[in-house]
Amino acid sequence: MGLRERKKAETRERIADVAAGLFAARGYDEVSVVDVARAAEVSDQTIYNYFPTKQDLVLDRAEEIRERYGRVVRERATGTSPAAALRPLVLEDIDRLRLEPPELARGEFPAQCLVSPVLRRFALEERERQADAITASLAATDPEVPTIVARAHAAALVSVVQTITDAIGAAVLASDRSDPLVARLIHDATDALDDLDRTFRSVTTARTGNA
Amino acid sequence: MGLRERKKAETRERIADVAAGLFAARGYDEVSVVDVARAAEVSDQTIYNYFPTKQDLVLDRAEEIRERYGRVVRERATGTSPAAALRPLVLEDIDRLRLEPPELARGEFPAQCLVSPVLRRFALEERERQADAITASLAATDPEVPTIVARAHAAALVSVVQTITDAIGAAVLASDRSDPLVARLIHDATDALDDLDRTFRSVTTARTGNA
Structure with missing residues (x-):
């Protein structure tokens, strides 16, 4: 540079x-x-x-994040589910809660989108774009899955990201970055992504007959 | 009255x-x-x-529709998945495409939310509320499913409704209410809801050990 x-x-x-x-x-x-x-x-x-x-x-990294979601799903290894591909990114978000200075975190996206109705609305639009990006990656890597099914799976993945982001925002607003809270977030994210991992396998197995 | x-x-x-x-x-x-x-x-x-x-x-039936989604999921029979409970409502939307006068349909929600960015934004907020209503019904009927998982499943269900509604809107704008189009919409909706039917069974089976 x-x-x-x-x-x-x-x-x-x-x-x-x-x-x-x-x-x-x-x-x-x-x-x-x-x-x-x-x-x-x-x-x-x-x-x-x-x-x-x-x-x-507030949303200045939105495009970068969205492209990253699309990329990790598109470039995932054979046999890796979209949920597994996204898992490191979700865990990274939780990790940031521990590392970021609290006074900055309070002014950033996860907390402010719980505080501001205006920002919440922009965030919903961005969630749609994230789901669209993941759907496009699924269409590119798993063409046998119909678009409507791929879109539903992408919406479920984005919902998990959104639930975790909202929980992070609530933790920031409550000034809680305790170990038990972080452990619970990791547990919830892992639990939900495990389900979506199984789900996606069952969807593709039903379509292709491959286990 | x-x-x-x-x-x-x-x-x-x-x-x-x-x-x-x-x-x-x-x-x-x-x-x-x-x-x-x-x-x-x-x-x-x-x-x-x-x-x-x-x-x-345009969205004057939104509250009624949202409550109906919540109700059919909450009041579904034992062994009936949320996807199966919502199926008649989705098929009813497709049916309306055949029955409604085209000149009115063009001014109503499915078509206008594709035409108006403002309305699209309100529609996204309403989709969130629909997902929340379904999540609450899942929490009431399947307490063993964690909220984050229930929310992801609800988001997938709402995504299917949204995809079908958008396809209906596009058909209205294109003045296409042909039999092949209607047949394709029914096929896509059924296909996606079948997947979510299997998905939900696998989620609850994994949690409760019941088939």
């Missing part, structure tokens, strides 16, 4: 952190882009250059 | 039909509540008395 690119990446990260701090303190709906610009000591236009809309300040 | 109630029900239905006609002709986003009031020859306030928000003109 050149000096110019590094400077841009730093500015972007600084703006996102300042925004997270304001969202943490006052809630997403109560903070304007102008507030963020003032606190970050940059112009409104600078914010818009990095984050075209206000929700991008 | 008394005379007063019957008159109210008639007014309500007339407003909804006038709105559907305008939405069909110009698209949901291009029609205001004032436009509907003028075309129906009633005051704006009358419209709001029957339909508190504009989206209620």
